[in-house]
Amino acid sequence: MKTPELVVSTIPHVHGGNSVQKMMINFMIALLPAAGMSVYFFGPGAIVVIAISVVSAVAWEFIIQKVMGRPLAISNLTGAASGLVFAMMLPPTAPWWMICIGTFIIILLGKEVYGGLGNNPFNGVLIAWLVLQMSFRGEMAGWIYVAGEFLTESTPLEILKFEGLESIPEYFTIADLFIGRTTGFIGEVSAIALLIGGVFLIVRRVISWHIPVSFMIGVVFLSGIFWLMNPEECADPIFHLLAGGVFLAAFFVATDMPSSPTTPIGMLTYGFLCGLVTMVIRQWGAWDDGAFYSVFLISMLTPLLDKIKPKAYGR
Amino acid sequence: MKVGTFPGGLNLGSIASDTSTFHEVPSSGTVIIPLKQYSGKACEPAVKKKDEVKVGSIIGESTGNDDASVHATVSGVVTNIFKKYPDMKGGTVPAIEIESDSKNELDVTVFEGTDIELIQKAGVVDLDIDAVPLHSKIALAKEKSVNTLIVNGVDVESQFSSRAVLLSEYAGEIAAGIDIISKLLGVTSVHIGVIEKASSAISSISSACSTAQVVGLKDKHPQSLRELLVKAILGKEIPQGGIPEDIGVTVISAETALFVARAVNDKKPVIERFITVAGGGLSKSKNVLVRIGTPIKEVLDYCGVSVGGAGKVIIGGPMMGTAIHSTDMPITKETTGIFVQNENEIAEFPSGVCIKCGLCIDICPMKLMPFLISGLSEAGKYAMAEKNDIHGCNECGCCSYVCPVLIPMVHWIKFGKSEIRAQRSSE
Known part of the structure; x- marks a missing residue:
């Protein structure tokens, strides 16, 4: 009897079928509710921004990988996912050239110069966003009116910062903030849509709960202290949680895999520090919202936070 | 509860759907019985070529604490004594080939002694992943x-x-x-x-x-x-x-x-093994009772499993088992089960770049950082790997199973452990 040819290889002999592509598809699906809400409130301008951002990100990824002589990795969809989350962090009137500059920075300075996905120390989306925020201050604040009775072009946090706490009820209620009937970046306005997407991501285990939850605890903790000390001038923790980019940053930006810690305690610390820094910027900083900037700052601590190892079995 | x-x-x-009783695989023409089917050292052969043996005759006798007796599992004639037969765990072991006369006569010699001596004479080993001779395990347990x-x-x-x-x-x-x-x-x-x-x-x-x-x-x-x-x-x-x-x-x-x-x-030696055969296009896994020494291909034939070209036969399960090179290898006391994969079911691990998603840390039952240890082993930084508890890994395969970029982490960890062992022994 002839022995069949057999394959010999190391364990395990099976794989669960998980892939970066699947994770990114889930990631983009999770952003759809927020994208849908933005189109509902901001009109077709939002769709245009999203489309330009996603298409240009994929195009830049293709071009840059070709030029650098790297194997093409568009099919893992990280470029498309970066483009989508980047669009969420832009105003609905963002001009096309600015978006293209941004996506170029995401792919080149955020990813490929370091050797591709996985080797990047920072979240490319945040690098691009910060460059645009510093270079094109006006374009990055191109808010538009939201359909409804509240006539303001300012975001809730701008009103808090420049007009004071007592003016907020003239324009927004907490329910408006929750649903997203406010001005702001495309994807950050609707807390409920982001919450749905974020829970979806946690259930599908694309992200773990540690970073979003501790991020929000950090925001509530520090804003709670400010509010208890001075309730006349400081907004309450619920307002700070719902206004601005906390939900978007906590679920979709801070959880960027290469630039966030991997261990449970590391993730909890990272999220909590992000929340604290967000509130520090909101309270004392020049910017009205620090949610994205804080993530960028704290991601510098990631290599350090990754040193906090879980307690190994039998140790 | x-x-x-x-x-x-x-x-x-869920656990395999087949909960039916064990089917006995008919005894074969020729059996090959390795003289080491456990963790320890091989027994000395107690028979010579052309000796007649019966079912239960001792063919390799246990002398100390790190071996276990080996018995004939069919009656017939010893046709060959291999000095070097491939061992499933790597390396070679002596083995004895017996041609069956298909009478299956029982050896009537009765074992005698205390319980612990009987266990040693019957060649009982702890029938698990590492098959330690039971009498030495009991001695160690008493000592501790x-x-x-x-x-x-x-x-x-x-x-x-x-x-x-x-x-x-x-x-x-x-x-x-x-x-x-x-x-x-x-x-x-x-x-x-x-x-x-x-x-x-x-x-x-x-x-x-x-x-x-x-x-x-x-x-x-x-x-x-x-x-x-x-x-x-x-x-x-x-x-x-x-x-x-x-x-x-x-x-x-x-x-x-x-x-x-x-x-x-009953004073009976260990001459058979209860195992499950799964995979390989079987709609239901099959529980079988196999004589030790039966070639694996006969077990597969009995179960109706066909191994196509470039398939995989795994001793043990798909997560922790060892892929073997030939189905001529015999069933031993170390065989915990057989899992067969067809060519199209074989998982490949081409190893992408780690994206630090943390899934392996999440899944690791030993609470290690698999991606870190495997990366350190791959880079040859064994001292660092040891600091990060490389020896705490029990090689269950979970980390590679969930990895989205298909890094063969268990492979690198095993590699690192063996390199550390080699360094230690050369010092």
Whole structure:
């Protein structure tokens, strides 16, 4: 009897079928509710921004990988996912050239110069966003009116910062903030849509709960202290949680895999520090919202936070 | 009933659907019996070429504490004594080839002695992933004054069901074996860990074995490993690099208890093995009773499994088993089950760049950082790998299973361990 040819290889002999592509598809699906809400409130301008951002990100990824002589990795969809989350962090009137500059920075300075996905120390989306925020201050604040009775072009946090706490009820209620009937970046306005997407991501285990939850605890903790000390001038923790980019940053930006810690305690610390820094910027900083900037700052601590190892079995 | 479990691990689906009884694989023409089917050193052959042997004749006798007797499993003539036969765990072992006269005559020599001598003479080893000769295990346990016995009723991997079926069908004999072992050890408490879904196994063993406490366990890979049995049942952890005996616990498998009862009460040696055959296009896994020494291809033929070109035959399960190069290899006491993959089912691990998603840390039952240890081993930084507890890894395969960029982490960890061993031995 002839022995069949057999394959010999190391364990395990099976794989669960998980892939970066699947994770990114889930990631983009999770952003759809927020994208849908933005189109509902901001009109077709939002769709245009999203489309330009996603298409240009994929195009830049293709071009840059070709030029650098790297194997093409568009099919893992990280470029498309970066483009989508980047669009969420832009105003609905963002001009096309600015978006293209941004996506170029995401792919080149955020990813490929370091050797591709996985080797990047920072979240490319945040690098691009910060460059645009510093270079094109006006374009990055191109808010538009939201359909409804509240006539303001300012975001809730701008009103808090420049007009004071007592003016907020003239324009927004907490329910408006929750649903997203406010001005702001495309994807950050609707807390409920982001919450749905974020829970979806946690259930599908694309992200773990540690970073979003501790991020929000950090925001509530520090804003709670400010509010208890001075309730006349400081907004309450619920307002700070719902206004601005906390939900978007906590679920979709801070959880960027290469630039966030991997261990449970590391993730909890990272999220909590992000929340604290967000509130520090909101309270004392020049910017009205620090949610994205804080993530960028704290991601510098990631290599350090990754040193906090879980307690190994039998140790 | 309280359900025990451990953090991390994988749910790989329910235990195999086949809960039918064991089918006996007919005895073959020729058997090849390795003289080392356990962790330890090989026995000296006790027979010469052209000797006649009967079922149960000793062909390799145990002399010390790190070997176990080996018996003929068919009656017939010794046709060959191989000095170097491939060992499933790597390296070579001496082996004896016996051509069967298909009469299956029993050897009438009766073993005599105390219980522990009978266990040694019958060649009982702990029939689990590392098959330690049972008499040496008992001696070690006594030396370390063990007070707790855990009987492993969890199948080695989720795809297998032989242990669960054994517990429900041979509950009486297993209970008798557990009594013998606990008397030998002088233990005060006995726990039997069984997957909670295997309800018939739980009910039969609970009624057969009144002195032991049956603990239901969640169906999660790798619950069958002793580290996690201890964790799930007692809530204790074995110190890293140590053995259960260090914390006063001995773990033996359910089959071992069965063969102890047969060795002590019926004076019968271990000449067969209860295993599951799964995969390979079988709609249902099959539980079989196989004589030791039977070539694997005969077992596969009996089960109706065809191994296509470039398929994989795995001794053990798909997560922790060893792929073998040839189906001529015999069934031994170390064979925990057979899993077959066709060509299109084989998983490949081309190893992308780690994206630090943290899934491996999340899943690791030993609470390690698999991506870090594997990366350090790959880079040759063994001292760093040791600092990050490379020796804490029990090679269950969970990390590679969930990895989105398909890094063969277990491979690199095993590689790192072997390099460290090589460095130590050259020093």
